Amino acid sequence: MGWVRVSDGDQVYDKYAYEPFAVTVDLAVLTLRAGALHVLLVERGQEPYAGQWALPGGFLRPDESAETAARRELAEETGLSDVSGLHLEQLRTYSEPGRDPRMRVVSVAFAALLPDPPPDFVHGDPPLASPEPQGGSDAAQARWTPYDSARPLAFDHDRILADAHERVGSELEYTCLATAFCPPEFTLGELQRVYEAVWGTALDRPNFRRKVLATPGFVEAVPGAARLTGGRGKPAALYRAGPATTLQPPLLRPSREGRPT
Amino acid sequence: MGWVRVSDGDQVYDKYAYEPFAVTVDLAVLTLRAGALHVLLVERGQEPYAGQWALPGGFLRPDESAETAARRELAEETGLSDVSGLHLEQLRTYSEPGRDPRMRVVSVAFAALLPDPPPDFVHGDPPLASPEPQGGSDAAQARWTPYDSARPLAFDHDRILADAHERVGSELEYTCLATAFCPPEFTLGELQRVYEAVWGTALDRPNFRRKVLATPGFVEAVPGAARLTGGRGKPAALYRAGPATTLQPPLLRPSREGRPT
DNA sequence: CCATTTATAGTCAGTACGACTATAAAAAGG
């Protein structure tokens, strides 16, 4: 290692002969299924951690940014044809030496948020996508797993998943991110269930309505007085996500005397 | 590129013959000097961007995490003997292909916060540290630069600096981070100047005091009724940073009708 | 001594929020 002088045509550069690092992306793909927070996991087919579950991810290709690679992996792992509208957000980068026993891997972690997946994503058994098992591929099958029973995961993915959860929970307080978990049209009850599932706390329904409706641009009523009948009870009005991106003042989760993170 | 099977003693692994990436850290080192936000910059001695200013940074060593490398760089660039107590925070990772014309570089960016630097950091002229100019080193001299006149910077460092500013400004709202800009004992006026410098807005002094003092654990009065006379006016009581890390409710910056980030 | 500067104390009204009650409209079960 160290600096070496190289000549590239007519220009002379100093180039660092660096220790080679592998750069990967890891994805915490979150969604709500039946009112509970779920995460997309893949089963590892190879050592290390063979047979254990892990977050989906993969190597950066030479011409890709981490964001591009993450969206490609998201499409591959979920099998969705169009992931361009999904919320994808860089979390942080994990670079501890030894986090992958095979080699030095620096991983850029992302959180992705999905509406309740369409019905062809039936409960777990069929793989969500067809991750071409190249020689030594790591993904055997993919499955939606309830957040609370996701651990333990391979590598340092427990930590990544916890960081993703904390980040999303915190962003629900200050941003309009919750609609990313909802289909294009949704009821206020569905929106409230997003908060309750991520935060793990019950919210007062009238107060939640008042707050959401008082925040300009958070949601917009669907004009056609449309109503949706999910089950019992009075039909609810439908709303769409509005243009606002931040909540001001924020919608703080209840009874957090302690400190987060 | 692709997967190759390698035998390592008695174990057989599949290893990814990846495109080699260089991994670096970049630091946005922020402080307050004379009530204005300043950032630590280094002048580039080599192409590309020779003669331009850039954020300090450097390559990850084989045994280092990004956090370790960032703290090492912080010590090297500031010349401070003990940087263990300083606030250092991972921002995000920049991985666009072509962000460094020499080669593929993935950079993990950090924000570091310093109290007003000690007097041996006199205005700019002498280098803050002695960055051993190895063959092809990039740092020629270091200097504190007012945030508003820092640009344009080399590479994508304008973007990194802007992201650091936005992140710190946002964290002032929700956390007790502001004390990281202050010396161990400080007045409420100094603390208020942190907010005003980062946010670029004036704050009402009585209201700021009320808010800070009403937040348990944000600051603690120094018991010895100690007072500090910085200049004119009535002497102010001294405070220390308290154990709290978050502000609840937050201290929102005024008049932000728009959306951040 | 006086003007200026900074620190500190306090008032007052509007807003937001937590807790709560009440009513409406559907389905489910006898």
Add this chain to the structure above:
DNA sequence: CCTTTTTATAGTCGTACTGACTATAAATGG
């Protein structure tokens, strides 16, 4: 059919927090 259950929606009340503002105290520089 009628009652119970479930969900949606409307509204009330008191407290906490905040923005705008006034007033007083204690230092410095002429």
